[in-house]
Amino acid sequence: MYHLGVTLPKVEPHYIEFKDWDLKAGVVYGPFRTRRHGNSLGINLLPSMRKHCTFNCVYCQCGWTREAVPWRPEDFVDYPSPARVRDEIECRFGELLVEGNVPDAIIVSGNGEPTLYPRLEKAIDVILEVRDRFFPNARTGVLTAGTQLGRQEVRCAVDRLDERMVKIDAGSDKLRKKVNLPLIDFDLDQLERWVKLLRDCIVQSCFVRGRIDNTAEKDVGDWVACVARIRPKCVHVYSLDRTPPAQELLKVDRVSLERIASRLHAETGIEAKVY
Numbered sequence: 239m240y241h242l243g244v245t246l247p248k249v250e251p252h253y254i255e256f257k258d259w260d261l262k263a264g265v266v267y268g269p270f271r272t273r274r275h276g277n278s279l280g281i282n283l284l285p286s287m288r289k290h291c292t293f294n295c296v297y298c299q300c301g302w303t304r305e306a307v308p309w310r311p312e313d314f315v316d317y318p319s320p321a322r323v324r325d326e327i328e329c330r331f332g333e334l335l336v337e338g339n340v341p342d343a344i345i346v347s348g349n350g351e352p353t354l355y356p357r358l359e360k361a362i363d364v365i366l367e368v369r370d371r372f373f374p375n376a377r378t379g380v381l382t383a384g385t386q387l388g389r390q391e392v393r394c395a396v397d398r399l400d401e402r403m404v405k406i407d408a409g410s411d412k413l414r415k416k417v418n419l420p421l422i423d424f425d426l427d428q429l430e431r432w433v434k435l436l437r438d439c440i441v442q443s444c445f446v447r448g449r450i451d452n453t454a455e456k457d458v459g460d461w462v463a464c465v466a467r468i469r470p471k472c473v474h475v476y477s478l479d480r481t482p483p484a485q486e487l488l489k490v491d492r493v494s495l496e497r498i499a500s501r502l503h504a505e506t507g508i509e510a511k512v513y
């Protein structure tokens with residue numbers, strides 16, 4: 239495990255309030271109808287109603303990351319055990335089966351960075367085994383910032399899922415630091431090397447305007463070059479859905495997102511879908 243002890247960044251005064259209304263209380267949440275995954279069921283391996291992440295993205299719907307990145311054994315005491323993960327998943331999957339509410343996708347995400355879960359391989363074993371019993375046609379995936387992909391056990395675990403969705407919002411470290419406010423030492427060169435060790439991946443990229451803007455021509459050019467080096471099987475391009483924690487942040491209109499997606503495709507041949 240990397241040394242993850244950090245000093246939390248100061249939240250600038252104009253970024254005032256964070257929203258905790260979207261934090262999850264348990265291991266399973268949803269399903270929700272989503273544009274990307276259809277009827278999507280979420281799995282939260284992180285503590286209940288608290289956010290743990292290696293990033294502090296300006297648009298994060300979990301609100302600001304208020305706690306240091308966990309790294310000492312005592313930081314993980316309130317993570318759900320694999321036994322509890324199994325119990326909660328079996329119980330909720332059973333209810334959904336009875337209701338006839340069949341998920342199209344089961345996505346490991348939740349209250350922050352799911353790959354921080356200390357027994358990720360075990361948890362993914364459980365998720366796959368229960369998925370096979372209850373909803374064998376549901377696709378499985380994980381949303382990650384990629385900061386833990388330098389660890390072989392994390393790559394092995396996420397490679398067992400159907401999809402690995404890795405966040406890349408900027409193609410330069412300077413801009414990435416502004417958009418994602420990383421809480422650990424981590425650069426794009428590392429991410430590119432680690433992602434190439436995965437079976438495959440989907441890149442997810444959120445574009446914003448306003449006080450932080452990653453849509454300028456040069457910035458999109460850097461992003462295109464970064465995505466081209468990674469060669470994901472496709473890219474999901476999107477903007478804000480709801481009010482972000484950073485005030486003065488604006489949604490990017492669909493036409494601009496389509497232009498970014500088209501530029502990626504024209505310059506690299508990589509398929510990008512706008513959501």
Ligand code: SF4
Nearest residue numbers: 291293294295298350
């Ligand atoms: S990586 Fe995801 S959970 Fe973490 S701060 Fe960014 S958007 Fe939020």
